[in-house]
Amino acid sequence: MRKPGAKVISGAKERKILEEVRPGIWTFPVFTEAFCDQLECELRNFHDSGLPRTAPNTMNRFGIIMSELGFCEHLLDPLVFEYVNVVATRLLPAFCECLDSYRAFTVLYEAERDGDKELAMHYDNAEVTLNINIGGTWDGGNVVYYGLATSAEGPPMEATLRRGWGVLHAGLELHRATPISQGRRHNLILWCRSSGVRNDLCPMCFKQPIVVPTNRYYHEGFTVPPCDQSSSISRDMSTDDLYD
Numbered sequence: 001m002r003k004p005g006a007k008v009i010s011g012a013k014e015r016k017i018l019e020e021v022r023p024g025i026w027t028f029p030v031f032t033e034a035f036c037d038q039l040e041c042e043l044r045n046f047h048d049s050g051l052p053r054t055a056p057n058t059m060n061r062f063g064i065i066m067s068e069l070g071f072c073e074h075l076l077d078p079l080v081f082e083y084v085n086v087v088a089t090r091l092l093p094a095f096c097e098c099l100d101s102y103r104a105f106t107v108l109y110e111a112e113r114d115g116d117k118e119l120a121m122h123y124d125n126a127e128v129t130l131n132i133n134i135g136g137t138w139d140g141g142n143v144v145y146y147g148l149a150t151s152a153e154g155p156p157m158e159a160t161l162r163r164g165w166g167v168l169h170a171g172l173e174l175h176r177a178t179p180i181s182q183g184r185r186h187n188l189i190l191w192c193r194s195s196g197v198r199n200d201l202c203p204m205c206f207k208q209p210i211v212v213p214t215n216r217y218y219h220e221g222f223t224v225p226p227c228d229q230s231s232s233i234s235r236d237m238s239t240d241d242l243y244d
């Protein structure tokens with residue numbers, strides 16, 4: 001698989017569309033404003049429909065799990081497997097080999113209304129996370145990073161979130177969202193999994209997981225050979241084509 005080379009990366013940095021804000025934490029544009037508008041509109045429609053939905057996790061009560069909207073097959077699958085995969089394996093090679101599953105959900109922080117207000121310090125159940133701001137204007141309520149959970153805590157670094165732009169980091173990166181004091185912030189989170197790494201090191205307990213062979217590819221991102229790859233996602237487009 002060809003990945004973007006050093007020249008592509010330095011070119012993107014020069015064009016100010018890629019920045020390593022701290023070692024291992026990268027930002028770059030992912031969605032256009034128009035796409036963010038459409039996505040927020042669909043998320044609002046889903047919310048207003050009153051259809052049942054599951055909270056993404058115990059820390060996040062107001063977000064939406066993207067698979068419950070049917071937004072994975074033609075939207076997020078290609079984004080993760082054809083694009084994020086290429087970028088993440090090049091920018092964070094120590095944390096992912098090849099992304100082969102993911103969990104996508106939104107977070108919504110609202111100072112004056114219902115939403116969640118902050119998020120406690122944690123690391124993600126992911127090898128690599130892409131966190132994309134899809135809307136809102138707000139004060140406070142930013143994401144602060146503290147270094148890898150497996151090393152000594154580093155100096156805090158607050159990420160500047162910009163609509164349509166993503167922050168890419170190792171799932172192991174300790175982070176939290178500070179309390180929002182005004183407005184709202186809406187982000188799409190992609191917890192990307194790389195079974196090649198995860199099968200050897202559980203990202204939650206840092207031990208080698210005990211896994212059983214399965215033909216299902218989405219079992220929290222673990223796989224064990226001989227996993228039947230024919231029942232998994234097909235990737236029609238070669239990532240080799242992306243950087244010619």
Ligand SMILES: O=C(O)CCC(=O)C(=O)O
Pocket residue numbers: 060107119124131143175176177187189
């Ligand atoms: O508030 C954010 O944007 C970060 C959310 C987050 O870290 C998570 O859901 O894992």
Ligand SMILES: [Fe+2]
Pocket residue numbers: 122123124175
């Ligand atoms: Fe997180």
